[in-house]
Amino acid sequence: MSMDHYERQLRRALRGYPPHDRQRHGEEIIATALDLRDPAAEEPSRGEWWALLFAGLRARLRERPSLLWWLAYRSFGARLPFRYRMWARDEALGRWFPLRQGLAVIGCSMLLLSPLAVLVLYSPVGSQVLQSGDPLPHALAELGQYQVPIELTNVLEALGFVAVFFSVQLAGAGRRRRETLRKHEFHPDGTPFAWGGGAAGPTQPTPR
Numbered sequence: 001m002s003m004d005h006y007e008r009q010l011r012r013a014l015r016g017y018p019p020h021d022r023q024r025h026g027e028e029i030i031a032t033a034l035d036l037r038d039p040a041a042e043e044p045s046r047g048e049w050w051a052l053l054f055a056g057l058r059a060r061l062r063e064r065p066s067l068l069w070w071l072a073y074r075s076f077g078a079r080l081p082f083r084y085r086m087w088a089r090d091e092a093l094g095r096w097f098p099l100r101q102g103l104a105v106i107g108c109s110m111l112l113l114s115p116l117a118v119l120v121l122y123s124p125v126g127s128q129v130l131q132s133g134d135p136l137p138h139a140l141a142e143l144g145q146y147q148v149p150i151e152l153t154n155v156l157e158a159l160g161f162v163a164v165f166f167s168v169q170l171a172g173a174g175r176r177r178r179e180t181l182r183k184h185e186f187h188p189d190g191t192p193f194a195w196g197g198g199a200a201g202p203t204q205p206t207p208r
Contacts, residue, residue, distance in 0.1 A: 006043050007034065013049050016056025018063055019090045063087045074104035077180070085184045092180040093190050098173035 003011075010033050014026055033044070033052070044052075065073060065084040072078035073088070080088050091097065178188050185193045 006037060006041065009043050009049060010034075010052065013044070013052040014056065016053040016060070018056075018060050018086065019093070020086050021056070021059055074101075077183075079183045085186075088180060088184045089186050089190055092177050092184075092186075097177055101173070101176065 007030065010030055014022060014029060017026070029052070033048070037044075063084065064070070064087055065080055069078070069080055069084065073080055091100070094100070181188060181190065187193065
């Protein structure tokens with residue numbers, strides 16, 4: 001049976017739910033909504049559509065790890081507590097997993113190194129270096145008065161570094177995905193080792 005406009009709109013709103021919820025309960029939710037459908041309606045009411053979408057988004061927010069656990073997971077590959085494991089499963093099976101991992105590594109590295117850089121610059125040794133008159137320290141000491149020229153070669157080198165970094169991330173994405181799933185007690189196809197039996201739903205990941 002072909003899908004009509006009403007059902008297509010419902011399925012768009014259903015994307016707000018986490019992938020594993022859509023796998024386990026998506027068809028049930030759609031079937032219930034179709035049973036309650038007004039025969040004369042050509043599409044869900046605005047209130048019904050937004051209610052379904054917001055219910056899914058609330059489910060996503062409930063399952064997201066806290067900030068500290070998220071930083072530990074992103075920065076050091078920490079194993080998340082049990083209540084966050086379905087989030088870890090969906091995240092690892094997501095199509096953008098390598099990109100998210102790469103961006104998180106860069107962001108967390110900058111976040112962790114920034115306080116260290118400030119401490120070094122304002123330490124006694126750092127103060128002496130800033131006052132030495134060398135071009136780069138002088139630029140840091142008199143920020144806004146001295147501008148370091150940016151050459152095309154510098155930009156190309158930076159872009160090359162980023163390209164190499166993300167190439168490495170993509171090359172190792174499969175291994176990291178398997179390690180993340182195994183660490184959270186899932187098989188590579190997303191099914192759990194033991195707890196809950198087949199509770200994770202179908203073996204094929206649902207697009208995020």
